[in-house]
Amino acid sequence: MKAAIVTVGDELLTGDTADSNATWLAGRLDERGVAVERITTVPDRVADIARVVNEFRAEYDAVIVTGGIGPTHDDVTMEGVAAAFGRRLTRNEEALDWLLEHGGYAAGDLTDGTTKLPEGARPLNNEVGVAPGCVLESVYVFPGVPAEMEAMFEGVASEFSGRVTYTATVEAAEPESTLIDRLAAVREEFEVSVGSYPGEHVRVKLTAGDEGEAERAAAWLRERVEPAE
Amino acid sequence: MKAAIVTVGDELLTGDTADSNATWLAGRLDERGVAVERITTVPDRVADIARVVNEFRAEYDAVIVTGGIGPTHDDVTMEGVAAAFGRRLTRNEEALDWLLEHGGYAAGDLTDGTTKLPEGARPLNNEVGVAPGCVLESVYVFPGVPAEMEAMFEGVASEFSGRVTYTATVEAAEPESTLIDRLAAVREEFEVSVGSYPGEHVRVKLTAGDEGEAERAAAWLRERVEPAE
The missing domain is CATH 3.30.310.50 (Alpha-D-phosphohexomutase, C-terminal domain)
Incomplete structure (x- = not known):
């Protein structure tokens, strides 16, 4: 299995934040025998995210995208991934139900940005934070906060495997x-x-x-x- | 000025090494008002390096490549950059002369790998280590050892500038x-x-x-x- 990692965030491109998520993910994938062939950081821009996700999903068996999910105006990763697949962002009822049940939220507390996922995506629950991730075909979308990303990866780690070296x-x-x-x-x-x-x-x-x-x-x-x- | 950074090395793709060079370069370029729009890590493979360098030099004003220069078999960055430009690697006399004069080496001590640069490249002296870097049009090639990379960047820092924010x-x-x-x-x-x-x-x-x-x-x-x- 060959994989690529996409990390999203202007703060990574200005040197404000070290890309520790990419290093962590690369290490965990390597342990599972997955060959990581690209790590790419892109700005918080829909077109850039869509383009790189599309290029990588055509080339690698799995693509992991982290960062830029959540409620604020600069969280555009879900929109970028939806655009890569030519799909719309829609409120995901399964993700919403899970948050209402496990998160202690009322429906009115949750912003659209948090519960909208690309149409047809499988939601991934966020055990540590709020915003859900998702899987669409071979593309996995995780949060950027390290503890949230790590917990979400471990929940689907068995879906990544290859020849261990x-x-x-x-x-x-x-x-x-x-x-x-x-x-x-x-x-x-x-x-x-x-x-x-x-x-x-x-x-x-x-x-x-x-x-x-x-x-x-x-x-x-x-x-x-x-x-x- | 818009720039992209390419870091080369299998050790970055297995999570063995954090990509501190990318973070450092992104910070220094940001200070100089340069917008870094992509950071991409590629394996120690000629074709991958050539492809990403070619794609980025078509799109950004400057491309900085670090890592994979030196004498060993896995140091293939110069070959990748040469391939991106359709040029040969040749012994660079200017780089060789500088090393003989400043490095305290005899000509026989220096391996081919260390003094071969893409034809027509401007060599960049390595004040801290051995292997020279180079500039070819808008593409800058630096070593992967952080102290060597940082010193070499500072020597050409004035060539990178943009609107400071x-x-x-x-x-x-x-x-x-x-x-x-x-x-x-x-x-x-x-x-x-x-x-x-x-x-x-x-x-x-x-x-x-x-x-x-x-x-x-x-x-x-x-x-x-x-x-x-």
């Missing part, structure tokens, strides 16, 4: 350029893909379809590099 | 949905755009082309909401 990491206290021959050799010797991330030390990440293979490759490489502290 | 923030201790009428009113009364970000409290961000206007709108709103501590 295993990773092992080796830290080397050498310049990255001197490691090139051994990185080539470990790829030759073992069934692994190799990522190399420079920093204070070089972190080499070995990924395999089999846990033993990743560990064997790491052990082999550890014997051949200058170990970091 | 001013923001003021109001924190309200009310549910977001109850604020809707006053958020509409402040947009009516003042020349501001209004963002509303729920969290423990609701943070309302007022943005104007004029500092006084943003402050006046904030003062007006502060008198009309339940103040947060």
Whole structure:
């Protein structure tokens, strides 16, 4: 399963807020064996959301959209997703009933913005906040508040799955350029893909379809590099 | 000026690394009045990099690409950018000369991967690390190591400019949905755009082309909401 993540919000594009939702979702999807191939941040604008959602749903098995759902004028994600599918936003009776029953709200307390979903969408209850999310075909829409997003993702996590991979990491206290021959050799010797991330030390990440293979490759490489502290 | 940011790296798509470079760049560009309209993360794959760079350079005034430059097999950003322009990667003599003079390297120490840039690119010296960046028309390529990226950006920061905006923030201790009428009113009364970000409290961000206007709108709103501590 290949997936893309779309995070919505002007505050992400001005650097006011770090996109921790994307990092969290990418980690959880990776744990479930789903390959995330794009993470894209778009402004709070209907046309931008619709365009990116449409492009990604044509290309990936699942698209997760977070942020910009709720009652205020800058919450336009549901409108963008509806536009991507050429559907209308309508009051979702199932979402409304759930909120009236579980949220302790009266019908008059809930603004239109909170209970309107794209026509035909399956609502996702918000156990932590108010605004419901939804699923439309392969597109999942979650809130932007991290605790709400995380709880909603966990409720549907079983719908995301793929081939789980295993990773092992080796830290080397050498310049990255001197490691090139051994990185080539470990790829030759073992069934692994190799990522190399420079920093204070070089972190080499070995990924395999089999846990033993990743560990064997790491052990082999550890014997051949200058170990970091 | 409208800009897009492309961050390259499998480690960002598995949630191993938070995309702090995108947040930093978005903040610095915003300070300079540049509107960042997209942030996209792509894998370490030539075709994906080429495709996104091409799409963005057709649409935005500037594209900043970070990550995946350097000597190892997974550093394919320069190849992706070259492919986007239909150019070859060639050894850049200017970049090489600078490294020999300033880096204390001998020519034999430097791998091809480090000194090959897209044909015709303007090299950007790396004052903090080794691998040079480059500029090709409107596309800027920076390293992924934050200190190297930040130093390289500052060296060309004056090439990014736009209409500077001013923001003021109001924190309200009310549910977001109850604020809707006053958020509409402040947009009516003042020349501001209004963002509303729920969290423990609701943070309302007022943005104007004029500092006084943003402050006046904030003062007006502060008198009309339940103040947060």
